[in-house]
Amino acid sequence: MYFAPVFTFVGWALGFLAMLMSVPFLFALAQGQMELALSFVVSAIVTLFFGGGMALAMRQEITILGRRETFLAATLTWIIVPAFAGLPFYLSDAIPSGTNSYFEALSGFTTNGATVINDLEAQPRAILLWRSLIQWVGGFSIVVFLSILASAFNLPRSNPLTRAIAKSSRRRMSRRIGSAVLSLLKIYSLLTAICIVALWLAGMSAFDALCYAFSTLSTGGFMTSNAAGTAFASRGIELVLMIFMVIGAINFSLHWSFFNGDRLSYFKDPEYRYLLVAVVLGSLVVFFLMMTQTDMSVFDTLRYAVFNTVSAITTTGYNLPLVSDSAQYYWPIGALFLILVLITVGGSIGSTSGGIKLMRLSILLKVSNAEVNRLSFPSSVYPLTYGGQRILREQILSAWSFFILYCLAIIAATLLLAFNGLDLQSSLTLAVTNLANAGSAAQSLITDVVVGQENFVSYEALPRFSKWVLCVIMLVGRLEFFAVLSLLNPALWRR
Numbered sequence: 001m002y003f004a005p006v007f008t009f010v011g012w013a014l015g016f017l018a019m020l021m022s023v024p025f026l027f028a029l030a031q032g033q034m035e036l037a038l039s040f041v042v043s044a045i046v047t048l049f050f051g052g053g054m055a056l057a058m059r060q061e062i063t064i065l066g067r068r069e070t071f072l073a074a075t076l077t078w079i080i081v082p083a084f085a086g087l088p089f090y091l092s093d094a095i096p097s098g099t100n101s102y103f104e105a106l107s108g109f110t111t112n113g114a115t116v117i118n119d120l121e122a123q124p125r126a127i128l129l130w131r132s133l134i135q136w137v138g139g140f141s142i143v144v145f146l147s148i149l150a151s152a153f154n155l156p157r158s159n160p161l162t163r164a165i166a167k168s169s170r171r172r173m174s175r176r177i178g179s180a181v182l183s184l185l186k187i188y189s190l191l192t193a194i195c196i197v198a199l200w201l202a203g204m205s206a207f208d209a210l211c212y213a214f215s216t217l218s219t220g221g222f223m224t225s226n227a228a229g230t231a232f233a234s235r236g237i238e239l240v241l242m243i244f245m246v247i248g249a250i251n252f253s254l255h256w257s258f259f260n261g262d263r264l265s266y267f268k269d270p271e272y273r274y275l276l277v278a279v280v281l282g283s284l285v286v287f288f289l290m291m292t293q294t295d296m297s298v299f300d301t302l303r304y305a306v307f308n309t310v311s312a313i314t315t316t317g318y319n320l321p322l323v324s325d326s327a328q329y330y331w332p333i334g335a336l337f338l339i340l341v342l343i344t345v346g347g348s349i350g351s352t353s354g355g356i357k358l359m360r361l362s363i364l365l366k367v368s369n370a371e372v373n374r375l376s377f378p379s380s381v382y383p384l385t386y387g388g389q390r391i392l393r394e395q396i397l398s399a400w401s402f403f404i405l406y407c408l409a410i411i412a413a414t415l416l417l418a419f420n421g422l423d424l425q426s427s428l429t430l431a432v433t434n435l436a437n438a439g440s441a442a443q444s445l446i447t448d449v450v451v452g453q454e455n456f457v458s459y460e461a462l463p464r465f466s467k468w469v470l471c472v473i474m475l476v477g478r479l480e481f482f483a484v485l486s487l488l489n490p491a492l493w494r495r
């Protein structure tokens with residue numbers, strides 16, 4: 001294990017974070033909020049001091065990241081960067097708690113969307129912009145990270161970085177990777193710009209369009225107002241949000257291929273088709289349950305069913321609160337369960353969404369079907385393929401391992417939260433949504449169901465221990481377990 005490239009990488013990440021703080025600083029300055037602007041300046045100086053110190057201290061050492069170093073660098077980045085990203089929250093008194101500031105920043109960087117801010121509309125706009133900007137950067141970072149480590153996770157088919165690297169095989173490896181990352185950044189930025197313009201044309205203010213575009217393409221779910229119904233009052237806005245939530249949940253290798261000339265790239269990928277099928281079937285089932293168990297109109301029922309289904313399968317966490325004619329907020333229990341299942345499934349590999357991912361679920365279903373058929377015909381051979389490629393034994397083991405770890409993590413997190421005083425429904429919902437990085441969906445899914453007295457009111461009101469439990473599970477869920485668990489292997493630390 002070479003630690004120099006790891007600390008160099010983390011140092012450069014902190015340097016980039018310090019530079020990023022200039023955006024809300026200038027915004028606060030333009031708003032005449034000098035104290036808030038000063039908090040961003042101080043945060044940037046502190047961040048640059050530590051980041052620059054790491055990079056300069058290791059400038060003469062080996063700077064090549066191997067697989068082991070990449071695992072450690074990614075984990076440390078997702079742990080350390082939120083600590084500095086939370087400084088503006090703490091120094092500005094927007095979130096006057098170290099634990100809450102770190103929770104908010106980690107939730108943003110992991111695109112989880114859970115927030116400890118109860119009154120969003122009372123917050124300065126520079127703080128709201130900073131939250132959304134963290135999510136946008138976190139979404140892009142996870143796309144790059146998963147692309148680099150796709151082979152380590154034993155995922156079938158190629159990814160955006162390997163395609164870009166193969167396209168420029170005459171360059172040095174570092175330049176090839178840099179070129180691929182830059183190519184992805186251009187696509188990510190272009191899609192974000194299109195989303196901003198579309199939301200603005202649909203009726204959002206320029207500021208809200210900017211923040212919601214950052215949160216939507218990253219499938220993060222941070223909002224700028226307390227009531228989703230107010231923010232999404234326009235049907236056009238809801239349509240734009242649904243389109244870009246789906247775009248964020250699609251494998252970015254497909255976007256890369258499309259913008260590089262392969263106009264049929266989406267239709268060649270089975271995971272893209274699975275995502276569309278999940279949206280359609282999920283919407284139909286939720287629509288049926290709501291039609292039979294609520295007194296909403298057909299149009300409103302369809303609107304709520306489709307929007308909440310798209311938000312769930314993409315793990316964005318936006319929600320339209322269900323309101324009956326008698327002004328009651330509630331979910332049919334069957335729809336609640338289905339939404340949690342969709343959140344657990346998640347979007348595509350190589351996307352900004354969380355969850356188990358459709359590719360892994362497809363592999364598990366294919367394996368299960370082959371085993372059932374083998375019971376009837378023991379001597380038969382059932383070749384397993386995905387997208388025209390044979391599924392290898394290592395990929396099957398990887399999918400099963402991830403699924404088992406995912407289930408165990410939900411059980412462990414639920415028990416820890418329950419032991420800390422939460423009721424079972426709240427504990428399970430928090431565990432499922434935060435592990436899938438859809439934490440913003442938890443509050444409506446818990447408090448909208450009238451089943452006695454619920455313990456969960458808001459993330460801010462949770463005990464400190466519960467918040468740290470959620471921090472751990474949103475971290476391991478975002479880094480897909482293996483990057484974090486590999487650090488516990490003693491062999492990883494040997495040279």
